[in-house]
Amino acid sequence: MLTISPNRTLALLGALNFVTGLLVEHLIPPAPAEPLVSHIRITDKYSINPPTTFVSKSIRSALENHKDLVEYRQGNVANADVVAACFNDPAPNGHLYSYVFDLTGDFNYEHPAAAHMTHTLAPAVTIARCSAAQLARFPGSVKAHLRNIPPFYEQIDGNKRYKENDEKGWQFDVGKGAVRALVWHETIRAVGAIEGLPLVMLKFGLPYGDNMVGFEVTSLILLGLVYQTTGRDMKLLWSPNLPKNTINMRDFVGLMWAAAEWISTKSREEANVLAGVPIYPSNDPSLMTSPPPSPYLVPASTGPIIVPVFNAVDESDSTQRSQAAVISEVFGVKVGFYTGLPGLLAGWGMRDVTEDVNETHMEEWSKIIANSSPPVLRTPLSPYMPLYQLEEHGCALDGEKTRKILQYKFKYPHFNKDSVQGFINWCTQEGIWPVTNASASK
Numbered sequence: 433m434l435t436i437s438p439n440r441t442l443a444l445l446g447a448l449n450f451v452t453g454l455l456v457e458h459l460i461p462p463a464p465a466e467p468l469v470s471h472i473r474i475t476d477k478y479s480i481n482p483p484t485t486f487v488s489k490s491i492r493s494a495l496e497n498h499k500d501l502v503e504y505r506q507g508n509v510a511n512a513d514v515v516a517a518c519f520n521d522p523a524p525n526g527h528l529y530s531y532v533f534d535l536t537g538d539f540n541y542e543h544p545a546a547a548h549m550t551h552t553l554a555p556a557v558t559i560a561r562c563s564a565a566q567l568a569r570f571p572g573s574v575k576a577h578l579r580n581i582p583p584f585y586e587q588i589d590g591n592k593r594y595k596e597n598d599e600k601g602w603q604f605d606v607g608k609g610a611v612r613a614l615v616w617h618e619t620i621r622a623v624g625a626i627e628g629l630p631l632v633m634l635k636f637g638l639p640y641g642d643n644m645v646g647f648e649v650t651s652l653i654l655l656g657l658v659y660q661t662t663g664r665d666m667k668l669l670w671s672p673n674l675p676k677n678t679i680n681m682r683d684f685v686g687l688m689w690a691a692a693e694w695i696s697t698k699s700r701e702e703a704n705v706l707a708g709v710p711i712y713p714s715n716d717p718s719l720m721t722s723p724p725p726s727p728y729l730v731p732a733s734t735g736p737i738i739v740p741v742f743n744a745v746d747e748s749d750s751t752q753r754s755q756a757a758v759i760s761e762v763f764g765v766k767v768g769f770y771t772g773l774p775g776l777l778a779g780w781g782m783r784d785v786t787e788d789v790n791e792t793h794m795e796e797w798s799k800i801i802a803n804s805s806p807p808v809l810r811t812p813l814s815p816y817m818p819l820y821q822l823e824e825h826g827c828a829l830d831g832e833k834t835r836k837i838l839q840y841k842f843k844y845p846h847f848n849k850d851s852v853q854g855f856i857n858w859c860t861q862e863g864i865w866p867v868t869n870a871s872a873s874k
Contacts, residue, residue: 447535590673
C-alpha cells in the first residue's frame with residue numbers, strides 16, 4: 433500500500449550529465465552527517481554501465497555505496513509511460529515521492545522548434561501533470577516541484593541587471609534564431625498553468641564548476657589552457673562590459689534544494705504572492721500554426737501565467753572583462769578583446785568565424801590530449817564552441833530577491849582564481865584533465 437512519507441523522497445528526472453551527481457552529494461553528505469532525503473530515484477535515457485554519457489565518480493559511488501538511498505532507472509523521459517512509472521512505482525520503503533525535480537530539456541541551439549517541443553515542452557508538461565495527478569489522489573503528497581530556466585534570454589546591456597519581474601529580462605529574438613528560448617519560455621507558461629502545483633523555478637546564470645563538463649564558462653577555462661600551451665595571446669569577441677553572470681554548480685544545487693524547501697511549506701497561492709512573476713506569452717505565431725500545433729502549449733489569449741521564480745547567480749556580477757582577468761591569472765596568459773569588430777567580420781559570417789576558430793582550437797586541444805602525462809584516455813572536456821557561444825549573448829541577473837528570501841549562503845560567491853582552480857582539481861580527480869608541462873598556477 434502506498435503511504436505518504438513523513439520524510440523527503442526525491443524523484444529526479446533528467447540531467448544525469450549535468451547536476452545530478454552534485455545533487456546526490458548535497459543530499460547525501462559524508463558521515464556522520466545525516467542524509468537530507470530517505471530515497472532518490474534518478475531517471476534518464478543514458479546507460480551508466482557501459483556509460484553513454486559522462487558519469488561522474490560521485491554518481492557511481494552513490495549507486496555502489498548507497499543502494500538503499502539512490503536508485504537509477506534508465507528510461508527516456510520523453511516517453512510518457514516512463515514518466516508515469518516514476519510516480520506510480522513507490523520508493524522501496526513504500527513512500528510516494530514528495531519532491532520532484534524536473535531537470536529535462538534540450539539545450540541544443542541548432543535544433544528546430546519541433547525537436548525542442550518534443551524534448552523540452554512535452555516532457556516538462558507530462559512530468560508536471562503526473563505531479564498534479566499524484567496530488568489529486570493523495571493531497572499533500574508532493575511538497576515541491578522544481579524546474580530550471582537556462583540563460584537563453586537576451587541581456588547584453590552592460591549597465592542593467594534584471595530582477596525576476598522585469599519584463600525586459602525575458603526578451604529573446606526568434607528572428608535571430610532564438611527558437612530554443614522560445615520553446616523554453618512557452619514551457620514555463622505551460623507548466624506554470626497547472627493549478628495547485630507546488631512549483632518553483634530557478635532562472636540560472638552561466639554555470640561552471642564541478643560536474644560542468646560543457647557550456648560557455650567551461651569552454652573559456654579550457655581555452656585558457658590552450659593559449660597557455662601555445663604561448664599566444666587570447667582575444668575575445670564583443671565588449672569587455674558584456675555581462676556574463678555566473679553560478680558555481682555546487683551553489684546551484686544548494687539553491688535548488690533551498691528553493692524546494694521554501695516551496696514545501698507554502699501553498700502555490702502563497703508562493704505566488706511572495707515570489708510570483710508574470711510570464712507573458714511570446715506571441716510568436718509559428719508555434720501555434722506549425723502543423724500540428726502542440727497540445728501542450730498555453731494559448732496567448734490566456735495572458736500572463738504567474739510562476740514563483742528566483743534568479744540563481746553568484747555575487748561576482750561577472751562580465752567578459754572580469755572573467756578574462758581570472759583566466760589570465762589562472763593560466764598566465766594575456767587576454768584581450770577585438771576592437772573594430774565590424775572590420776574583423778568583413779566578408780565573414782559568424783558561422784564562418786565559428787568554424788575557423790574551432791578548427792584552430794581543436795587542433796591544439798588534440799595535441800594537448802595526446803601529450804598529457806599521465807594520458808587522458810577519455811575526456812568529455814572540449815574547448816569547442818558552438819555558434820551561440822561566439823555570438824553576442826549576455827546574462828545579467830539580479831540575485832537580491834533570492835538572497836533575501838531563500839537565505840542561502842554561497843560556497844563560491846565569486847568567480848575567481850580559487851573557484852576555477854577548484855574546477856581544475858575536480859577534473860584532475862575525475863581523470864579527465866590533461867596534465868601538461870605548462871600547468872595552471874596554484
